[in-house]
Amino acid sequence: MNESSRQAHWDNVYTTSDERNVSWYQDRATPSLELIGLTGLSADAEIIDIGGGASRLVDTLLKDNFGRVTVLDLSGAALEAAKQRLGGNAARVEWVVADVTTWQPSRTYDLWHDRAALHFLTDGADQSAYVERMKQALKPAGFAIIGTFAPDGPERCSGLPIVRYDPSDLAATLGQEFELIDARRHQHVTPRGAVQRFQFSTFRRH
Numbered sequence: 001m002n003e004s005s006r007q008a009h010w011d012n013v014y015t016t017s018d019e020r021n022v023s024w025y026q027d028r029a030t031p032s033l034e035l036i037g038l039t040g041l042s043a044d045a046e047i048i049d050i051g052g053g054a055s056r057l058v059d060t061l062l063k064d065n066f067g068r069v070t071v072l073d074l075s076g077a078a079l080e081a082a083k084q085r086l087g088g089n090a091a092r093v094e095w096v097v098a099d100v101t102t103w104q105p106s107r108t109y110d111l112w113h114d115r116a117a118l119h120f121l122t123d124g125a126d127q128s129a130y131v132e133r134m135k136q137a138l139k140p141a142g143f144a145i146i147g148t149f150a151p152d153g154p155e156r157c158s159g160l161p162i163v164r165y166d167p168s169d170l171a172a173t174l175g176q177e178f179e180l181i182d183a184r185r186h187q188h189v190t191p192r193g194a195v196q197r198f199q200f201s202t203f204r205r206h
């Protein structure tokens with residue numbers, strides 16, 4: 001899937017569905033928030049949510065007084081939904097409409113968070129481009145928390161094929177610059193009651 005058809009797909013999803021009805025919807029972003037807590041990062045940490053869409057992770061980060069939060073997504077419609085929900089608090093967030101595989105980061109971050117975006121990159125060149133962006137954007141000793149469908153999770157999401165990872169597959173994809181420091185499984189229950197098996201891995205950059 002090329003960049004413009006990806007964008008058209010996701011803009012269509014977010015303009016035709018309520019954010020609370022999509023299969024990946026969560027009221028509260030677990031286990032992401034717990035894993036962010038385990039990093040020990042302070043409230044002035046620079047955090048970026050890659051493929052953040054309309055996720056409510058940003059709402060809780062703002063409530064917890066994290067003041068330097070960026071949400072990146074290729075769908076402007078997804079980010080609009082999040083901004084509408086946040087109202088005046090939206091101005092406390094940096095919003096970036098970009099495809100992570102071609103994005104040019106203008107600064108660096110202490111934490112890279114991605115729940116269910118990387119796994120849509122089924123092409124090796126796109127996966128390599130993702131890792132290059134991560135290397136450009138993450139500070140030395142920075143953390144990356146990446147959630148994907150696990151090997152026993154679904155084979156598709158939002159009608160698209162995905163790549164399922166276990167933590168060691170993910171570590172091999174990211175390369176030796178990133179050390180795996182935590183790995184756990186998570187069962188997400190969709191708004192329709194289906195169970196989806198995820199893995200969440202935390203890496204630290206050397």
Ligand SMILES: C[S@@+](CC[C@H](N)C(=O)[O-])C[C@H]1O[C@@H](n2cnc3c(N)ncnc32)[C@H](O)[C@@H]1O
Nearest residue numbers: 010051052053055073074075099100115116117
């Ligand atoms: C399954 S949704 C997950 C959204 C959010 N992370 C959450 O947990 O609610 C996948 C998100 O990744 C975004 N996405 C997919 N491919 C992307 C890419 N190449 N660059 C940036 N965002 C992408 C989509 O627009 C969508 O918002």
